[in-house]
């Protein structure tokens with residue numbers, strides 16, 4: 442944090458201040474910049490969460506497959522539909538997660554291009 446002069450009244454204010462505490466001037470340029478940084482940070486968090494979610498659904502798929510393998514006694518017997526439901530649900534979940542991940546990554550890319 443550093444001290445800067447307000448563009449409107451010239452008094453000393455924090456560079457973190459969005460609004461000048463002396464005259465109420467809204468430091469638009471800085472705010473937009475900070476807003477972009479905040480949005481990018483938010484998107485990175487979002488991407489991280491979606492990545493974690495994709496690992497979770499992959500784990501679920503592997504678990505469903507393991508269940509199938511175990512229940513079928515090494516593919517020797519027919520099983521109940523349970524393992525297939527788990528695998529199908531995981532595959533669908535993975536597809537959904539990938540869509541969100543793609544959207545979040547594209548948004549972040551667009552934001553970086555706009556910023557530079």
Ligand SMILES: [Zn+2]
Pocket residue numbers: 447448449450451452461462463464465466
């Ligand atoms: Zn001011």
